[in-house]
Amino acid sequence: MVMKKKPVDVxxxxxxxxxxLMGMEMTDAGLDVLALERGNDRxxxxxxxxxxxxxxxxxxxxxxxxxxxxxxxxxxxxxxxxALPQRHWxxxxxxxxxxxxxxxxxxxxxxxxxxxLTMKSFAxxxxxxxxxxxxxxxxxxxxxxxxxxxxxxxxxxxxxxSGQAGNLKGEKIKxxxxxxxxxxxxxxxxxxxxxxxxxxxxxxxxxLGYHPYPYPSANASQSWTNPYGMQLGPCNFCGFCSNxxxxxxxxxxxxxxxxxxxxxxxxxxxxxxxxxxxxNKSADGKTVTGVTYIDxxxxxxxxxxxxxxxxxxxxxxxxxxxxxxxxxxxxxxTGTGVVGRNFTYQITGxxxxxFKHHQFxxxxxxxxxxxxxxxxAPDAFDTQKHGFIGxxxxxxxxxxxxxxxxxxxxxxxxxxxxxxxxxxxxxxxHHMMIGTTxxxxxxxxxxxxxxxxxxxxxxxxxxxxxxxxxxxxxxMTEFMGDRIRxxxxxxxxxxxxxxxxxxxxxxxxxxxxxTHLTGGAVMGTDPNTSVVNRYLQHWDAHNLxxxxxTNFPQNMMHNPxxxxxxxxxxxxxxIRSDYLDNPGPLM
Amino acid sequence: xxxxxxxxxxxxxxxxxSLLALTAVGLGSTGALAARLDTRPPALDRYQxxxxxxxxxxxxxxxxxxxxxxxxxxPGALEANVPVFLDLQLASDYGEAASWYMQGPFVPDxxxxxxxxxxxxPAELYRAAIAAIDAHCRKAHGDAFAALTTADQEHVLSxxxxxxxxxxxxxxGPLPARSFFGFLxxxxxxxxxxxxxxxxxxxxxxxxxxGFTGARASFREWVDQYDRPYPLGPVSLSGEISR
Ligand SMILES: Cc1cc2nc3c(=O)[nH]c(=O)nc-3n(C[C@H](O)[C@H](O)[C@H](O)COP(=O)(O)OP(=O)(O)OC[C@H]3O[C@@H](n4cnc5c(N)ncnc54)[C@H](O)[C@@H]3O)c2cc1C
Ligand code: SF4
Numbered sequence: 015m016v017m018k019k020k021p022v023d024v025x026x027x028x029x030x031x032x033x034x035l036m037g038m039e040m041t042d043a044g045l046d047v048l049a050l051e052r053g054n055d056r057x058x059x060x061x062x063x064x065x066x067x068x069x070x071x072x073x074x075x076x077x078x079x080x081x082x083x084x085x086x087x088x089x090x091x092x093x094x095x096x097a098l099p100q101r102h103w104x105x106x107x108x109x110x111x112x113x114x115x116x117x118x119x120x121x122x123x124x125x126x127x128x129x130x131l132t133m134k135s136f137a138x139x140x141x142x143x144x145x146x147x148x149x150x151x152x153x154x155x156x157x158x159x160x161x162x163x164x165x166x167x168x169x170x171x172x173x174x175x176s177g178q179a180g181n182l183k184g185e186k187i188k189x190x191x192x193x194x195x196x197x198x199x200x201x202x203x204x205x206x207x208x209x210x211x212x213x214x215x216x217x218x219x220x221x222l223g224y225h226p227y228p229y230p231s232a233n234a235s236q237s238w239t240n241p242y243g244m245q246l247g248p249c250n251f252c253g254f255c256s257n258x259x260x261x262x263x264x265x266x267x268x269x270x271x272x273x274x275x276x277x278x279x280x281x282x283x284x285x286x287x288x289x290x291x292x293x294n295k296s297a298d299g300k301t302v303t304g305v306t307y308i309d310x311x312x313x314x315x316x317x318x319x320x321x322x323x324x325x326x327x328x329x330x331x332x333x334x335x336x337x338x339x340x341x342x343x344x345x346x347x348t349g350t351g352v353v354g355r356n357f358t359y360q361i362t363g364x365x366x367x368x369f370k371h372h373q374f375x376x377x378x379x380x381x382x383x384x385x386x387x388x389x390x391a392p393d394a395f396d397t398q399k400h401g402f403i404g405x406x407x408x409x410x411x412x413x414x415x416x417x418x419x420x421x422x423x424x425x426x427x428x429x430x431x432x433x434x435x436x437x438x439x440x441x442x443x444h445h446m447m448i449g450t451t452x453x454x455x456x457x458x459x460x461x462x463x464x465x466x467x468x469x470x471x472x473x474x475x476x477x478x479x480x481x482x483x484x485x486x487x488x489x490m491t492e493f494m495g496d497r498i499r500x501x502x503x504x505x506x507x508x509x510x511x512x513x514x515x516x517x518x519x520x521x522x523x524x525x526x527x528x529t530h531l532t533g534g535a536v537m538g539t540d541p542n543t544s545v546v547n548r549y550l551q552h553w554d555a556h557n558l559x560x561x562x563x564t565n566f567p568q569n570m571m572h573n574p575x576x577x578x579x580x581x582x583x584x585x586x587x588x589i590r591s592d593y594l595d596n597p598g599p600l601m
Numbered sequence: 602x603x604x605x606x607x608x609x610x611x612x613x614x615x616x617x618x619s620l621l622a623l624t625a626v627g628l629g630s631t632g633a634l635a636a637r638l639d640t641r642p643p644a645l646d647r648y649q650x651x652x653x654x655x656x657x658x659x660x661x662x663x664x665x666x667x668x669x670x671x672x673x674x675x676p677g678a679l680e681a682n683v684p685v686f687l688d689l690q691l692a693s694d695y696g697e698a699a700s701w702y703m704q705g706p707f708v709p710d711x712x713x714x715x716x717x718x719x720x721x722x723p724a725e726l727y728r729a730a731i732a733a734i735d736a737h738c739r740k741a742h743g744d745a746f747a748a749l750t751t752a753d754q755e756h757v758l759s760x761x762x763x764x765x766x767x768x769x770x771x772x773x774g775p776l777p778a779r780s781f782f783g784f785l786x787x788x789x790x791x792x793x794x795x796x797x798x799x800x801x802x803x804x805x806x807x808x809x810x811x812g813f814t815g816a817r818a819s820f821r822e823w824v825d826q827y828d829r830p831y832p833l834g835p836v837s838l839s840g841e842i843s844r
Contacts (some may be wrong), residue, residue, distance in 0.1 A: 025786075036795040059712070063818065064818065064838050067796075067815070067816035067817075067818045067838060068816075068817075068838060069794075069796070070791060070795035070796060070800075073696060074791060074795075081700040081701075082700065082701055082702035083699070083700050083702055083703070086702035089715070096708070098708055098711055098715045098718055099702045099703065099704075100716060101698075101701045101702050101703075101716065101717045101718065102698075102700070102701045102716075102717065104716050168724075199636065206824075207821075207824040207825050208824075209824055209825075210827040210828065213827070248821065249821075250767045250818075250819045250820060250821040251820045251821060251823070251824050252665060252818035252819060252820070253814075253818060253820065254818060261818060262819075329641065355616065364763065371828075372828055373828045373830050375820075375823065375829075375830070375831050377813055377814050377817075377820070377831075378824060378831070380825050416813075417794040417795075417807065417808055417813040418790060418791055418794045418795060419813055420811075420813070421790075421811070429762070429786060430667075430668040430669065430758070430786055431667065431668065431669075431670065431755070432670055432672045432673075432674065433667075435669060435670075435672065435674045435675070435677075436672075436673075436674050438810070438811065439674050439810050439811060439812075441809040442812055442813070443622065443811075443812055443830075448602055468704060469704065475727070476702075485798060492839050521714075522712070522714045523714060523716060524713060524715065524716040525674055532681075
């Protein structure tokens with residue numbers, strides 16, 4: 015029997031970054047807001063010292079992550095292959111529980127550049143006809159940098175972002191990123207203190223004529239009280255950051271920046287262990303009526319609502335739309351349909367450098383500390399000459415941290431025995447990493463749909479990811495590998511190794527790539543190529559809004575979450591100014 | 602040996618395996634940390650395994666001693682109680698693959714890019730593989746793995762690592778030697794380097810070998826002290842401090 019709950023104005027599916035920010039906005043507007051989160055409750059108390067300082071539990075067993083047992087994903091490289099489930103996570107680490115991925119992310123908080131939001135227009139004016147492959151499906155976001163700027167600015171204040179502006183109202187500032195879009199305000203906080211790797215990287219890249227700047231870091235460099243009245247303390251470089259909850263009230267997260275303020279509001283409530291299975295449609299299909307979820311006792315519950323916000327991260331966002339039969343599923347054979355279309359990922363590569371005479375103390379690190387160059391952003395140099403569209407940022411961050419995950423030994427070392435031990439002990443603390451985080455264009459054959467074979471414990475099909483690398487993006491990452499080799503040469507390590515994909519390589523889901531899963535429910539101005547309009551409103555059901563990196567038409571080189579936050583506020587503004595008084599399609 | 606380790610006290614509050622097993626099995630629970638505070642790591646020869654049977658226990662002790670031997674660099678996996686760690690892990694959620702997606706159909710011969718695709722939980726894999734490896738050793742070398750010479754043991758481990766030994770299929774499918782070796786090596790290193798609350802890394806010997814600081818987790822004033830080795834030894838989650 016389905017239990018029916020008292021109707022609310024707003025249901026938010028998923029209480030991570032976008033869900034909690036939207037919760038603030040909709041409660042501000044005076045609406046009754048209920049958030050449904052499939053995972054456990056998690057408060058700052060769960061992350062108090064010394065609990066997070068447990069590498070096995072968080073860094074190796076990934077105990078904060080979504081469980082494949084209940085929410086698995088299958089993968090294949092092309093439509094001819096049979097997809098197989100990830101039995102345990104390797105290629106990405108999606109989150110679950112209050113705070114979502116935001117509770118244990120790294121904290122590199124970027125804005126998109128103006129170009130990254132308008133890739134199709136950029137391509138049309140930059141490249142000759144026929145330069146880009148036919149199966150590349152570029153699109154503009156439908157929202158511009160100028161429109162998002164105030165919302166980036168506000169999210170950065172919520173997060174207490176540390177960094178150095180490189181472009182303040184059009185004025186270029188040395189030490190910042192000259193390739194970024196103009197900021198109306200400087201960063202809320204100055205950059206984190208510089209590590210040895212930062213300093214070495216700065217010297218090497220400056221001598222090559224590049225423009226190094228500090229990572230924009232949501233690990234607070236100083237105390238900060240955000241606009242919601244939430245307080246952050248200075249990060250102490252605890253070394254347990256990415257994949258861990260913060261033990262120090264320093265990493266921006268829904269917990270540290272939003273939730274205590276939100277929970278005080280009378281018109282907000284949330285239920286945990288509430289796994290949303292379907293979004294319910296009205297009889298005419300033009301609106302949604304609420305959601306159906308399974309509560310912690312296994313009851314099926316219908317929660318009526320006037321508006322539904324789908325804020326459940328890329329994987330669940332797309333899967334719930336497909337399971338609920340809302341919007342036309344994408345079909346790669348015909349190129350029609352939209353749900354699951356333009357699924358993209360992140361193209362990464364790295365170099366590992368060994369210096370006998372440097373002691374890096376790699377356990378002293380913060381996830382979002384580091385030094386970066388944007389000199390190879392998609393619009394910062396002539397990519398056409400090198401045969402691709404796109405770009406990467408090149409960065410260093412202190413580490414590899416941890417003990418289990420932190421050992422690096424020279425390539426000729428055996429994997430075990432006395433020789434391994436000797437090398438592990440001798441080399442620990444002497445390694446430096448340089449990496450690239452690169453764009454990924456969208457292609458006709460990369461998409462998400464429902465798996466025909468594998469099912470979850472409720473009998474629903476798993477999400478299936480069909481994804482492979484394409485030559486354009488491989489040429490891009492090969493090029494970045496060469497740029498890193500230039501930097502390595504300047505630095506002169508005793509030895510180094512590199513790991514970059516090449517043209518002809520295929521996606522390898524057995525290796526960690528990143529948790530920047532994007533697209534599948536993209537935004538835009540054409541209902542034939544997007545799931546939601548430029549206000550993140552579903553084209554078919556006007557009281558359903560879908561929010562997240564799932565909205566990106568292709569993936570940018572800059573990390574997604576700054577744009578996820580900005581898009582959340584952008585949509586909220588339009589809803590508050592136009593939709594609430596006059597519900598209906600906004601475009 | 603360059604790593605001073607306090608010998609086990611003759612009398613210890615901790616007797617047998619039950620307390621450690623109890624606390625470590627509840628890995629997820631938050632109360633477990635506090636409960637572990639008064640546990641002392643057991644002496645390996647007095648420890649009663651909860652997962653491994655007697656012959657498996659002999660195999661594990663011998664194998665981890667080869668993978669991380671005691672030598673000039675410092676104590677090895679046996680001094681670090683790595684077998685205790687493995688025993689507790691395999692008896693816990695990890696051994697049961699509790700959070701993994703373990704619904705069929707299984708395609709055990711899928712290309713390696715698809716990652717782990719065998720039908721066995723880690724506990725089942727250890728159980729099946731150890732029996733098969735001991736059977737192989739009896740046939741090829743005349744005795745169980747634990748009774749072989751160091752050189753023969755190393756040879757067997759290398760052959761597992763390279764997939765040169767073909768272990769017979771179980772009634773559930775193939776039993777690839779390399780997959781098992783991958784787990785054994787990864788888990789052995791984990792046991793050497795994870796916090797001592799999980800039963801291994803006894804007295805933090807693994808961390809001391811690296812110069813890792815364990816759960817210190819506060820370094821603000823050290824960020825810009827370039828090239829200066831951090832002066833303090835590790836601390837553990839339960840408050841053990843090394844000098
Ligand atoms: C280890 C790691 C490091 C990262 N580092 C960075 C970084 O440095 N910079 C960056 O920009 N991004 C980073 N990311 C990505 C970043 O965390 C996400 O982009 C961000 O959290 C997205 O916000 P969201 O609201 O879309 O999803 P989330 O914050 O993940 O929240 C989604 C929530 O929805 C819930 N949910 C899902 N399905 C259901 C359902 N059916 N019913 C109910 N609830 C459901 C989930 O449990 C979760 O709590 C990282 C991610 C990880 C895992
Ligand atoms: S490194 Fe800083 S921000 Fe990251 S978890 Fe530690 S204290 Fe928090």
